Structures are given as structure tokens and as C-alpha cells.
Amino acid sequence: MSTREIKDLTRRDYQYGFVTDIESDSAPPGLSEDIVRFISAKKNEPEWLLDWRLKAYRSWLEMTEPKWAAVSYPPIDFQSISYYSAPKSKTDGPKSLDEVDPELLETYKKLGIPLHEQEMLAGVAVDAVFDSVSVATTFKGKLNDLGIIFCSFSEAVQEHPELVRQYLGSVVPITDNFYAALNSAVFSDGSFCYIPKGVRCPMELSTYFRINAANTGQFERTLIVADDGATVSYLEGCTAPQRDENQLHAAVVELVALEESNIKYSTVQNWYPGDKNGKGGIYNFVTKRGKCAGRNSKISWTQVETGSAITWKYPSCLLQGDGSVGEFYSVAVTNNYQQADTGTKMIHIGKNTKSTIISKGISAGHGQQTYRGLVKVLKGAENARNYSQCDSLLLGDQCGAHTVPYLEVKNPSAHVEHEASTSKISEDQVYYCQQRGLSAEDAVSLIVNGFCKEVFRELPMEFAVEAQKLLGVTLEGSVG
């Protein structure tokens, strides 16, 4: 099996995205204070939130785009983007799955996505999704009984303004970075979740999410708060390929973990990556951060990133509470001309804080990938512990993998470990698998999944299975 063949295997066309032409009530392109006011008014927001947005907008004006990431793309014209677009109805969507591109359906099937979700994902008109609506209602009732708040961000602003006001921007301040400031000024919608004291959320907040919040727009805002002793597992995104007419995505996710609480946040991102010549594709500039505010709290990020033309993303943990724990498990795939600069920041502030970083990067085609991670141990963080492991796997000889670990340790009692490796799929491995009857495609898929195993086992069970299949589909062009 030659390098050339591996290259052929990993080259595949992305034909599975879709564009649904939703009649929209959108703002004219461009960004100004008026647009920020317009968005806020459209959403009927309280005065304090408008002020917050305006403050963010004014900070953003003073800021410049970060250029330190190892990604290159043409300059973004922020005045050519429309910052508000309200979906009105789905009447233009396909009437049933029969009208949907069979290849798209084939992909859904390969990923094992249930029929009613396929309909939702493919944008089939509402009444066809009746089943899932009732399922969602059942979930909602169950969550309500436990006092769990889980709703769209807009709804939360109306129904629970005190909670939103208390925690919004408490982890990612409006001035944090260029894209976070932009998001704070113009965010469209997103999710809000509050788990009250001592409550263990009885279900993965995944199924619900996948049914209800498919299209939250390009400036998504998520806020999750786990009160003392609460536990929640949240899943964002889905393995099904997603296409979006908005090229720029700048989401912000904030997690707050109070005393003895536990938040597990899993992401599967499969946005349109552009074609095999590097044309098109989503730019994904995301700020994700969690604060372990309370003693013995824990935040765990797990991400599987296979889509987007450009990924700029560093899910991080502020380990403030004594004995708090931060974890980051990541699989990132770059194929064709995809670029990813991704990693994490673990900031040890409290005593006896612990962090683990497991990053698996896979590059194929002309993909370029950088792991960028910061482990920072502040002066007062007695007995901080960190273990980092960054492994890169290369498929072919045109791709690249780079590892940039930053370590800042200001307390002598800290233990910080970093391990890194770069390897290639060897022809011997593929040959060995083929001699045992597997096709070259299945062999590559098997080897890559083996490489990612430590991360996949952190995913919720049903998603781990989907993620494995997704990786196969992403790398092999084996559709049909």
C-alpha cells in the first residue's frame, strides 16, 4: 500500500451538506451600534443586556484579529456579514426524506442516525418531525420536575434574567479576545442550562439538544451552570455533516462549576470543511472556557473535530476551587486543505488542582494541524498536577502536525508532565490488516480509531460509536 493510495483513500468529496433556504427576516450587512440595538430589540432584551452588548461592541472596535495561530485565510470583511437573521418557517424544505439527496441519507445511515433525527437534520417540514417533538416534551417534563432549567438562551433571558445576569461573561469576559467580544455584541442564540444544588441530571443533554437546537446561528452563546453538588453531561453538535451559508462562526461557551459539581461537555463538530481544493468551508473561531469555581469541582471537555476549513479553538479550564479537576480530551482531523489550531489552557489557581490533557491529531491530504496548549500553575496553586499527552498521526506526506506546548509554573510543588509523539500509518500495518481480509479503507479506519481510543472512551456511549463511524467516513470516502 503506497503513500499514494493512502492519499487516494483520504481524498473524498463532501457532498453531504445541505443548504436550506429559510425565509429570513435579516438585518442588512454591516456592524454598528444600531445593528447591536436592532438585535437586542428584536429579542426583546432588558436594558442591562443591551448595555452589555454595546460595551462588548465598543471593546471589539478597539481590538485586532489575533494572528498568532498557525492558520492562514484571506482577510474577513466584518462589514459584509449580516448579523441578524431570524428563521421564520421551514416551508421551503423538503416535504419528506424522499426529496432528500440519497447520498446524504446514506451518510446518516452509516452514522446510525435515527429516522426522525434524519428528517430534522435534512430540514424536512415540521409536521414530519411530530414524533420527536413529543419525545422532547417528555424530556422537558422530567427535567422540570428536578428543577433543571434547559432552554434556548433567548428564553433564559426572558424567564431567568437573574441567573443569566449573574453568570454571563463571568468566565469569558467581553474583552477576552476579538472573537469573544464580537460574539458578546451580536450573539444570536444558544443554550442555557442550570442544574440546581445536589441534582444529578438523569440524562445526557444530547438527544434533547439534537432535536431542538439544530440551527442556532453563527454567533452561538452557551452558558451552563452546575450548582453545588450538581452533575451534568452535555453534548453539543452531531456527527451528521452540516453545511451553513455563514462562513464565519464565532461561538462562546461558558461553563460554571460550583462546589463538588461536575460538568462533562462533549462536542462533535462536522461543519462543511470546504472542497478538496480548499475552496469554501466554515471558519470556526470558538471560545470555550469553564470555571471550576467551587471546591472539588470538575470540568471535562471532550471534542471530536472533523469539520470546518479553519478551526481555532481552545476549550479551557480555570481551576479556581481547591481540589478542582480539569480534563481535555480531543480528536482533531484535518484532511484536504483543512487547518486546525486547537488545544487547551489549564490554569491552576487553587490548591491540589489536577488537570489531564489528551490530544490526538490526525492529518491527511494537505491538512495542517497545530496543538497549542498552555499549562499555567499560579503561585498559590500548591501541589498542582498536570499530565499532557499529544499524539499526532500523519496520513500521506503532504500534511503537517505541530505541537506547541506552553508551560508556566510559578509554584515549586507542581508536577507537570508532557509527552508528545508523531507517527505515520505504516504500510506494514495496512498490509497486515489486508492480509487478514480487511480492505485498505477499513484498515485505515481501524488504525485511526485505535489511535483515538483514549479519547473516544470519554464520549457518551452512543456517541462514541457514531464518532468512530464518522472518522471512518471522514477519512475514507467510502460512502456508497
Place this chain on the structure above:
Amino acid sequence: MLTIKNLHASAGGAEILKALDLEVKSGEVHAIMGPNGSGKSTLAHVLAGREGYDVTEGHVTFDGQNLLDLSVEERACAGLFLGFQYPVEIPGVANNYFLRASLNAIRKARGEEELDAMDFLGLLKKKAALVEMDPKFLTRPVNVGFSGGEKKRNEILQMAVLEPKLAVLDETDSGLDIDALRVVSKGIESLRSPEHSIVLITHYQRLLDYVVPDVVHVFAGGRIVQSGGKELAIELEKNGYAAFESAASA
């Protein structure tokens, strides 16, 4: 089962197999013995279809098919198994998972139903007991952290599960201690039946004390220079290959 006629093959521009003829009938066990560098392993890889080996002349028929027309995995699915001299490690992929994927790929190609996890587990346990493999190796990543002997035992386990029509075992006995050799031999013997053929590539006669071959071939200079019964192996052990090597180059 296997018919090789006038096979010429080269690797990296050098001709390694030179006018090789070999006939292995159903149910037969053949031993191919020869000095280092004589092309024994090349023969194994040419049969398996490894890239980088070019067949320049000759024919190979396997179970009625033109073997050289088939891809590596098609050969495997047709019932050809190669026991690797250096088994490959696959990190993160559990041994049992790998073997089930393998078995099911082959069953699927044959039009048989795939085995579910439970049925497969039953089969695997039985075969693991046959090669006296500690069950903990079944859930460990394929060959990762295995000793040389454990890797070879694992090859035999794979063979026992896949039950190939023809097993070509490339120096499976190298690096085994006496106990491991006995176990591996037992595994090989278990495949022996009128429907299965085995080609043992080996340097040493000792394996042949446990797996008594029907035919022994002396391999030198890229072809078979002499064939005979088991006594040929004993003669080789006593006198070495020198006489045959000079015969090959003559």
C-alpha cells in the same frame, strides 16, 4: 490447492525468485528450508500480494483462481493466510476486536453470515485455549507489548480462528522456547486436515519434529533445488546448505 509455475519475482530491481515451481495439494504440509537471503520470505509476500514485489514471469493458481490477479485482501478472503515473521503492532485496537473484524470480513466475502460478539467470543475462547493463550492477551492491543513468542502464538491463534485453506507460516518457529514451540506446533497440527494445506518456512528442523511434513523442499538462489521427505530435513541439519547453494549457482 496451490500451483506455482516458473515464477520470477523481483523487489527493488533485483530478481529474487528465479523460475520457482511448487505444487501443494489439499491436505499436504510442505516445509521450505533454506539459508538466509535465499528468497523464502519473498515467496511468502509474493503469495500474499504485498506491494513492492513484482512478478515478472510465471503463474500461480490457488484453489482454481489466478492468484496474481487478486488484491491482498481478496487473497486473504479466498483462504490464504500468511503467518508473519514479524507480526505488526496496532496500538489501541484490541486483539479480539481485530480478529472479529478479520473473521467477519472473510465470512462476508464468502457470503456467510457475520458472527455476532457472543458467538465470536465462544469461538475465540476455544481457540485461545488451544494455543494456551492467557485470556488477558485477547483484550490487549494487537501485538503491542507482546514478547516475540507471544506474537508468534498470536499469529497461530489468528490462523486457528480463520481456518484458512492454505497457511503460509514464515519462520513462525523462530525465537520460540521449547514450550512455546510445542504449543505453536499443536496449533498448526490442529489445522491439519484433508481440506487445509500448510507451507512452513523455517530454518530449523526442530519444528518438523512436531509438525511432520509430507514434503521438504530445499530453497536456494530463489528456487527449489531439491525436494524429498522428512529425511531431507535431517540431512540438511547435519550437512548445512552449502552443497545446495553451490548447486543453485551452478
